[in-house]
Amino acid sequence: MDIKQELEEFKVDIDREIEIYIDRVIEEAKEMDPFIFDSIKYFKKTILAGGKRVRPLMMCWGYKAAGGTNYKEILKTSVSIELIHAFLLMHDDIIDRDDIRHGKKTMHARYRDYNKRLLFDNDADHFGTSIAMIVGDFIYSLGNQVLFESKFEPTLIIKALNKMQSIVGLTCVGEIQDVYMEYSGKVTQEEILQMYENKTAKYTFEGPLQLGAMLAGADDDFCSKLSAYAVPIGIAFQIRDDMLGVFGDMKKTGKPVGSDIAEGKMTLMVNYAYEKSTKDQKKELDNLLGNQNIDIMNVVRFQEIMIDTGAKSSVEQYMKQMIVQAREALDKIALADEVSDFLKALAEYLNKREK
Numbered sequence: 001m002d003i004k005q006e007l008e009e010f011k012v013d014i015d016r017e018i019e020i021y022i023d024r025v026i027e028e029a030k031e032m033d034p035f036i037f038d039s040i041k042y043f044k045k046t047i048l049a050g051g052k053r054v055r056p057l058m059m060c061w062g063y064k065a066a067g068g069t070n071y072k073e074i075l076k077t078s079v080s081i082e083l084i085h086a087f088l089l090m091h092d093d094i095i096d097r098d099d100i101r102h103g104k105k106t107m108h109a110r111y112r113d114y115n116k117r118l119l120f121d122n123d124a125d126h127f128g129t130s131i132a133m134i135v136g137d138f139i140y141s142l143g144n145q146v147l148f149e150s151k152f153e154p155t156l157i158i159k160a161l162n163k164m165q166s167i168v169g170l171t172c173v174g175e176i177q178d179v180y181m182e183y184s185g186k187v188t189q190e191e192i193l194q195m196y197e198n199k200t201a202k203y204t205f206e207g208p209l210q211l212g213a214m215l216a217g218a219d220d221d222f223c224s225k226l227s228a229y230a231v232p233i234g235i236a237f238q239i240r241d242d243m244l245g246v247f248g249d250m251k252k253t254g255k256p257v258g259s260d261i262a263e264g265k266m267t268l269m270v271n272y273a274y275e276k277s278t279k280d281q282k283k284e285l286d287n288l289l290g291n292q293n294i295d296i297m298n299v300v301r302f303q304e305i306m307i308d309t310g311a312k313s314s315v316e317q318y319m320k321q322m323i324v325q326a327r328e329a330l331d332k333i334a335l336a337d338e339v340s341d342f343l344k345a346l347a348e349y350l351n352k353r354e355k
Helices: 003-029 034-047 054-065 071-077 079-096 107-118 124-148 154-184 189-215 220-247 268-276 279-288 296-308 311-330 337-350
Strands: none
Touching (some): 003 124, 034 079, 054 071, 054 220, 054 337, 189 268, 220 296, 220 337, 268 279
């Protein structure tokens, strides 16, 4: 199976559905308010600028895994989880103070600069943050609306909507854990892995897979079996994301390398580095993490410490263990060969990615 081609073809299909839906919303927004009209038009540019579309992909394959056959409808419905993702990212960009995503200004940065350029240059940061929070909330409502308006059985839609709220709730728990760890600076590997499970594994893999399976009529037992695959692959995915935040290429990731360092992110890799570092290296890490004025030389030095302490190689090994665990879990689920082959190939591909 050519997994890269499969992902590229899916992205074309789902982006078409996203564009169709948002164009409808834009038309409706004309009658609401000129400012919301402008913000949704800009949102369209940002959501179509990039993204792996992992969550709608998982939703569609969860549907297939449970024997669903109306692929056209599940594809349209999977726009819901991508809109929920966009809403969460909009708020996450505020928390992380990120001005760029996929080569475009983030929503809060765009309206901060809008304030400076066209309004009164009065509390521009707060203006940008306020608009991004409100637009994010608006997009969240649209994500739920897509699911609510889908043509699946009403009882299945209600079950899936309930699951969607659980996904968002657990993601918020993970986000709180992440922020707390960033400020406290004293965390264990177990706490970091718990945060990864809540913030990424359940939100990016387990939740969407189960959403799709539910809409195909799967029972709770089948959904639980999917979790045994989804959680380890999600943890591996987050570890890879953390590594790209330090070692990635901005041209490929669409996000400035070193932004996680500037924000003081306490990742599993950073935790390993602290455990194995010398006194001088610890001091350097303390000075680099959370430094808002970090430059390329600082990033290079941070990379060197991750390598010299063995932190990079340690998390790479742990990531491989998670992939093995995910593959073994799939062997215990009765799945069509096409589904099993795809999910195994996906696990390998996602965690070798460069963006």
